[in-house]
Amino acid sequence: MNKRVTQTSYAVRGRVLDASMRIQARMADGHKYPFDQIIALNIGNPQALEQPPLTFNRQVLSLCMYPQLLDTAPPGLFDPEAVERARKYVKCTSGGMGVYTNSQGMQSVREEVAAFIAQRDGHPARADRVFLTNGASEGVKLLMQCMLREMADGHADGMLTPIPQYPLYSATLTLLGGRLVPYHLVEGRNWGVSIEELRESLAVARDDDGVCVRGICIINPGNPTGSVLTEEQIADIIRLAVEENLVVIADEVYQANVWQQERPFVSFKKVACDLGYTAEPGDHRLQLVSFHSTSKGYMGECGVRGGYMELHGISDDIKAQLYKLASLSLCSNTAGQVMMGLMVNPPKEGDKSHALFAKERDAILDSMFRRAKLLSDALNTLEGVSCNSVDGALYAFPTITLSKKARDIAKERGIPADEYYCLEMLERAGIIFVPGSGFGQAHGTYHFRTTFLPPENKFPIMLERIKAGHASFMKDHA
Amino acid sequence: MNKRVTQTSYAVRGRVLDASMRIQARMADGHKYPFDQIIALNIGNPQALEQPPLTFNRQVLSLCMYPQLLDTAPPGLFDPEAVERARKYVKCTSGGMGVYTNSQGMQSVREEVAAFIAQRDGHPARADRVFLTNGASEGVKLLMQCMLREMADGHADGMLTPIPQYPLYSATLTLLGGRLVPYHLVEGRNWGVSIEELRESLAVARDDDGVCVRGICIINPGNPTGSVLTEEQIADIIRLAVEENLVVIADEVYQANVWQQERPFVSFKKVACDLGYTAEPGDHRLQLVSFHSTSKGYMGECGVRGGYMELHGISDDIKAQLYKLASLSLCSNTAGQVMMGLMVNPPKEGDKSHALFAKERDAILDSMFRRAKLLSDALNTLEGVSCNSVDGALYAFPTITLSKKARDIAKERGIPADEYYCLEMLERAGIIFVPGSGFGQAHGTYHFRTTFLPPENKFPIMLERIKAGHASFMKDHA
Structure with a gap:
């Protein structure tokens, strides 16, 4: 096999995710864990965490996929501006989505x-x-x-x-x-x-x-x-x-x-x-x-x-x-x-489709804004964890101080100490973080990456589980 | 730049296609050619040549893209079996097409x-x-x-x-x-x-x-x-x-x-x-x-x-x-x-959606069957051209005997002789073939690849143009 391939690593879908799949299988087999569902904070995959797609976009794509609808759909089923836009895309490929x-x-x-x-x-x-x-x-x-x-x-x-x-x-x-x-x-x-x-x-x-x-x-x-x-x-x-x-x-x-x-x-x-x-x-x-x-x-x-x-x-x-x-x-x-x-090229102010588009967009952005703050604030309350404000993107990357005990156990197992922490947080709290070692970090420091993408109504339970899991980890590794 | 990249070649979209784009631009500027439209036989891109997509497939994709339709589309707009299938795909991704x-x-x-x-x-x-x-x-x-x-x-x-x-x-x-x-x-x-x-x-x-x-x-x-x-x-x-x-x-x-x-x-x-x-x-x-x-x-x-x-x-x-x-x-x-x-997993016999599916499928396959034969027969009538029967796939790969004159001109221009032939067929007949040299061929032999994908009603004019262009090429290079 090509050595460059075997030497390549991609942390976002690495060992912690593999472990989560094993736990999910065991849960399906009736094994008990201190949580009823795993919360995946490892990847920026918003729609997997209930973020809805925008209506206008999906109407256009739906029409492009089945252009008969451009002429046969009853009035009211699609936004007329979506119909117009879809007509343009289908026409410009001279043959539609299949070419x-x-x-x-x-x-x-x-x-x-x-x-x-x-x-x-x-x-x-x-x-x-x-x-x-x-x-x-x-x-x-x-x-x-x-x-x-x-x-x-x-x-x-x-x-x-x-x-x-x-x-x-x-x-x-x-x-x-x-x-x-x-x-x-x-x-x-x-x-x-x-x-x-x-x-x-x-x-x-x-x-x-x-x-x-x-x-x-x-x-x-x-x-x-x-x-x-x-x-x-x-x-x-x-x-x-x-x-x-x-x-x-x-x-x-x-x-x-x-x-x-x-x-x-x-x-x-x-x-x-x-x-x-x-x-x-x-x-x-x-x-x-x-x-x-x-x-x-x-x-x-x-x-x-x-x-x-x-x-x-x-x-x-x-x-x-x-x-x-x-x-x-x-x-x-x-x-x-x-x-x-x-x-x-989204609906523009003045377009009939703009109101719904703007409402859907703003609901998502406003909520993300709140969640980014909620998460970084919560992380900063954790013992040994310190997090910069989340100024952009979909992630926080807090630093965590790990005890000698935690580092020794990780060393014994042959894995980076932050990976050990993430694996433990998975077992204890059902939370998937990505170890900082997968992204690179200053020597001797430890981090993890987390998204803030779960829906707001799940934040209280999620933050509760993070706090409890983290506290139990810190206690056991004091 | 990486040498491996510069050394790489991909004939299907090579110099002949580039030349065709230049001709198209010149035609748009009012230049006259002995044809009113270029016929692209260089690539297996059926829907670009009027082959319609299958209704069932596109209904399912359309529904997957805008799942609101699963509940809101009026009866009769979509096949109920397409609705059922789309529901399955949307559900199994737990989040739909956006994840x-x-x-x-x-x-x-x-x-x-x-x-x-x-x-x-x-x-x-x-x-x-x-x-x-x-x-x-x-x-x-x-x-x-x-x-x-x-x-x-x-x-x-x-x-x-x-x-x-x-x-x-x-x-x-x-x-x-x-x-x-x-x-x-x-x-x-x-x-x-x-x-x-x-x-x-x-x-x-x-x-x-x-x-x-x-x-x-x-x-x-x-x-x-x-x-x-x-x-x-x-x-x-x-x-x-x-x-x-x-x-x-x-x-x-x-x-x-x-x-x-x-x-x-x-x-x-x-x-x-x-x-x-x-x-x-x-x-x-x-x-x-x-x-x-x-x-x-x-x-x-x-x-x-x-x-x-x-x-x-x-x-x-x-x-x-x-x-x-x-x-x-x-x-x-x-x-x-x-x-x-x-x-x-197409509609099966016994499914309500099967009749239309089978009708559309068979229309395409039956026509392809006829066109494969039409094309290889026509190629075999050309002077110096010999073509195996097209037993499968979407292509014929006939061999062509090129005169010393043709080969010498190609050599002068620093291009393979079959590429010269294809460029000439483009100029003379508005037909895009791909030179055999892009696929490899026995030393000293020349070929070209052609699809048979234009719709049947365009075959008479297409074959006419191939015959005329080829005859004029052979005459000028005797």
Whole structure:
């Protein structure tokens, strides 16, 4: 078997989740646990936790899948604006949802994406620079496959990657034989980026380890950290990237999940253009690729696997290579493409469909806002646990102080101490957290990642179970 | 840029398609061509060429996308059996189409796939051995990524691959740094497999080139060849694979596209089990992975990107690695998963929905049957062109004798002679063929691949244009 494959790890669906499946099977067999149901806080999968999909979006997709309804559905069953929108998508594929589209995705959806970006940033965007992908993950993998070279002489291409990071990046680097060049986010400064730290990591990788560092990955808002970068931090990163010739991979899939006012989401593309890196033809001073997804935000449409990447300052040659790689999979799925169109081009004020859309959207965002605060507050009441405010994204990433006893038991079992904690929280409280070791953390520190996605009416019992489980763990490991 | 990426080629969407897009743009600008529309015969994309989707399938998907319809749609708008089926799919994901499913795919769909395989082959199949993927391509890439090792010492892992082949295999091998070990299909014997040829290729690769040959890929029914293997040929391949310890990759995505009676489709799994390789726990004598897709057959649901792979005789360790790789993409898209369920579990005789389903299915298959014959007959009337009967799949792969003049011009332009022919056919007749050189062919021979997917009422004009364009090419290159 390929060693890179066996060496790859992906914590979000790792040992703790496996253990939860075993417990679920045992519960089904009548075994008793101190809880009646496991609460999965390991993954940002909102609709699995009762978040409803948006009516307008699903009406459009339903109509696209069975276009006869465009003419035969009785009045009142579908919003007329949904009918109109579905008619447009079906027409523009010349054949509907069943066709292979252009390998970059449907032209009309890419135009909607470009219009969204232009409107968001106040700078122009072009449909021919947009690729529609199966979720953002597929785009990240395509791009990294192009960027990272196989080095025959033992040297390696590398990528500056935040610690902690979403393990898609570490896993993809391992699979491609690339080197993860870590830069530590600063927990004491709301998990912000330190330019000094970046410079130092870069110098160590280049000078001491002989790594050819090709790019820098930034996740903003942060996964797993829940942080949001300031515009100044973004500008600093861009200047560094230009200076050091690093491709910027901006993972901005949580851009609609921001839970405070001081640091609104600002895109790398906007800051780049504001700084004058407008990527006119032939200008490759800054190479930036930004990612977005239908899976997060207020839609949480994970299952349809919709995503896009926008190329900025990337040469036509590289774009052609990306296109070729994309064409090996023929195209991304059409439901995901349409969902992306709907995400970037929702009902507008003045549209008849806007009222219901806005009501559904705001209900979800308002509730997420409350839940983010509820969860971080509760975590901060736990003995030995400390949590930054959840400024964005769908996660908290608290630090936990583990006793020598806990660390010794973990060591005996050959697992990281935070994984031991998470396994114990699963057994004691029926709660699935993801160990911080799966994301990376400063040496000697322990963390776990948790979502706040269960519905609000389940929060009291969930928080109760977390508190009780944690207290019992701490007592037994004093 | 990664060299493996730049070295990769994928002919189905290569230079001829690029040229067709330029012509289309020029036509839109008012340039005159000897045709009013380009006919795309380069890709098996049936619904782009007016093949309608099946009503039952699309009703179910439409209902799954907007489950409110399950209760609110007026009687008569949807088939009650479609409503029932949609209810099942929505329920089994516990959250509907918007959730990340198990990374292997929904349990209930995998059970439908296992039941289909068991029924087809008369041998048991297990849902836990099935992975649902975005089309079959994604599964092929996952598997090959696991199989092919990075060899530090300059040696390479390789895979026996038919020539001609579908370029997904050559491209994936290039990307993974694996070696394509060619075995030539025998054009004079209906593009059949020769075991002697296989043994010789294997010996040359192992002994002369030092390649560690890990597996053998078979496409049956054949792409691009349109061939169907006999049961005896399949048995011979399986015996060889066991003897030589080769993983069998059985690409069987065209299994429902068979256009003659003498050689019905028989799966590798069935022949393997008939031979006693039943893959009891711990029995890994034969390692076989079979692929299927929603994109072909009579459904032609390319855009939803549905596919599966079934593991047979593959160890739990390797399965765990495949699962990990799949989990990096979280899951395949839910519309594709549901479509796969519908494909393997269509309305049955006795169901109320069966009559319409069978009528739609048979209309498509009967017409394909006629078109396959029409096309190969027409090709055989062309000067210098010879075509095997199209026994299966969606393609003909005729051989063409090109004059010295044609070959010299191609050489001057630095392109393969069959690519030159295809580019000329595009200019002269507005027809998109794919050059044989993109699939591989015996040295000194020239071919092209063509589908027969345009609707029957367009066949007279299409065949007329092919004949006229070809005649004019031959005249100018005599």
